[in-house]
Amino acid sequence: MVYKSIQQFQLRQEFGSEKQALAVLNKARELGFEQIELNGFMLQKMSLGVRGLLRISGMPLGKAGNLNWKELISESGLGVTSIHQYFNGLEKEPEKSIEEARNFGTNNIVLTGLQKFDFSSLDNVLALCESLNKIGERLSKDKINFLYHNHNCEFLKVDNEKTAFDIILEETDKRYVAFEFDSYWPAEAGCDITKLMNQIGERLKLYHINDRGNRPSGRTTSILKSDSIELGYGNMNLEKYIEIALSNNVEAIVLETTKNWINNSGIQSMELSARFMNKYVR
Template sequence: MPIKAVQQFMLGTVLNNEQQAKETLAAMKAAGYDGIELCGFMIHPIGFVVKLLTKAAGMPVGKGGNLDWHKLVQEAGLKVVSLHTDLGSLERDAHAVAEEAKSFGTEYVVITGMYRFDYGDEATMHELAKRLNKAGETLQKEGIHLLYHNHNCELRPVNAAKRAYDILLEETDPAFVNFEFDSYWFTEGGANALAWMQRLGSRMKLWHINDRGTRITGSAITPILKTDSMELGTGNMDLDSLMTQALSVNVDAIILESHRNWVDNSPVKSFQLSAKYLAQKF
């Protein structure tokens, strides 16, 4: 069975000091999660500008970068399922990234997406596939596997027949590059997440899971509702079909991630509610 985990990004507001981090990780374990997915810039001190940018994007990283994450994870009895980083850091010093991943006992390093990057430019996407292949080959020599994590920008068309994600799937070498698929972001982008998961097949090593719906009840002015991320089983996504597909290809971990719209604005209450859905499926 795959490991059930939470992405560290979701926890930025409840990792502000050691005691709070311990309580948060203990709550995860108690809810039934076995692992955590770490972010490189949340386990190291970062500058004020980066903190400001992530907060503006709805993903505050908190003060967890000043904590001892090796100790925290070990004491909580959690497994690190992967380490998120950026392609630039990987290209600059793959050995250092690989060593850090090994220090946490994980075999996966994940590229989380390219910022200030034109996913609609075909030549740029061909070049990205080459860069990923090269980085993945370098990591492979270090005993670490490279995965690519999507958002919705990879759905941009690059020509009349293909989208950016098509190029990544077709031009990356499965020996060096595979995928952490985020079904929420492709659903949010209007795509058929199940069809893409089926196309990925066994190249999908990790699965980012979330639900999508609304808590708004509408108004007298318009019945049209705005959707957002939701706890598992409370939204409108066909998570059961997605789960069946993920289990059929033996994904190594199912990882919960949401950035906002939590129950009572609490990521802890949110992952506790989502854990109930996961418990039903395992």
């Protein structure tokens, strides 16, 4: 069985109180989602720095860090797909992330991304792979799966033939490092998504789904800006990508649209995308 899941970050504006949060989690259940994917930084009070960076990026947070997520998820009946964690914490204090994963009943920890890292440097990427293998091996001792989540920075070329993502695939140990593949970001980088998903193959444990398109109305200029958009409203071949994900026995397909929502509402965006998920993910 493959689970339909939604990323906690998509619903962040609705987390103003326990009551509001439970209502939106229940709404997700009603729409057909069986699981939610959590972020470690949203399960605790966030620093002003994190809040500031997200606000500058056009993705302000609600009050998620003030809420009792263990109780909320229990009441909603949603399962937990995985927890996204930062690299420094996983490298220096993996026990904290392991304990948090156990507390929420998941055996998947995902590296959420790297800040200020040079993905165009082969030496840097090789050193990263060594660290990823060490983290994955440590987590495996406690029966926790370690997954790498890509953005678009991994598709920088380290030479005239290979990207950083190619190196990560080649140099990480498949026993210890799996993947949560996000097809939006390599599409934004101009990559062949089908080829990438087939390269990942059985190491594809979770699939982050999003669409890419435009939302203007009325007259437009000659060139439109693309952004994330609800499933089926963009131009990505999501049906094909879902087919590949299912053929590799992914545990869950996770919806995440972080902004550019219809009517600026993560809830309405979830409702539209849920129709697509329920049609193609069974």
